[in-house]
Amino acid sequence: MATPIRIAVTGAAGQIGYSLVFRIASGEVFGPDQPVIMHLIEIPPAMGALDGIEMELDDCAYPTLAGVVKASSDDLEAGFADCNFVVCVGSIPRKAGMERGDLIRINGPIFTSTGKAIQAAAAKDVRVLVVGNPCNTNCLIAMSNAPDVPSDRWFAMTRLDENRAVAQLAQKSGQPVAAVTGMAIWGNHSATQFPDFFNTKIGGKSAVEVIGDDEWLKNDFIATVQQRGAAVIKARGASSAASAANAALGTLKSIVTPTPAGTVFSAAICSDGSYGIDEGLITSFPLTTDGNKWSVVQGLEHNEFAQAKIDATVAELQSERDTVKDLLA
């Protein structure tokens, strides 16, 4: 029997958590022969809800689930103890009238303590995925407060944006989603993100040629992807949850599995300076991995339109970094 992998999920009793923890426990990420121990973390008032989730996990009788650890956000070190993966979902959602800068200042402090506790208690091989918004900058704060954890172990989630973009292109072209390859999100998980359709293929051909409508791609497509979260809230009365959990699962699978030839995946990582983007900024890029070490896909060309989009989203990330300067160690 393999040694269990320990995986912590903060905000485990929230909407995304409720979908995510069951799918991880079921073996969907690490496979049917790899036991997992779930570490569920919540704020003190939600600990009762975690008891219910633990009961339901028991009642799934997953052969892959080797244990459950519950911890309160007041004792993050207990929550992260020996964890190989930490998925940071827990944060305060944006409320009506709140500016993005307010949200950054409210959630930022959660991530200073998260970073410190990860450094103090997690396993030496820990990898961290930040989902809670603003996820790029929250990830930057946590990483900077855990200087002993190598910078290539930190990820912020832009996979939901990638999946949304792939689905839109598949629908517009009338082809299956599997025909869409090379789609990557650049920059911030926000309304400035750039889904790079210029370097995307549909059925092996340039997406621009297959779609044959530059105006749709430059305007409707980008806007639909950027505004999809708001559209889901409007329709459902609640923010994306099942699709967000699915994207978190997809990100975890992509970072532990060698990337199939001819494909890429998106995640925000600590920029290595590729494409002139500030080293150290948590920025979404097209990535590949051998299952252990990721690399940014090199040699992609950006025309003036694409470069302007990338510059704008990077400028937003730089300004978010300035907003939280005092939280960076």
Ligand code: NAX
């Ligand atoms: P919910 O409000 O349903 O759940 C959040 C949970 O986190 C709650 O149960 C709350 O008690 C808990 N929590 C709050 N502070 C905590 C702390 N300090 N430690 C541990 N737990 C804490 O929100 P949900 O819909 O699950 O969304 C969670 C986060 O994901 C939000 O920040 C949201 O903006 C973000 N999202 C990120 C996406 C992405 O693509 N990166 C997409 C979906 C989602 O909007």
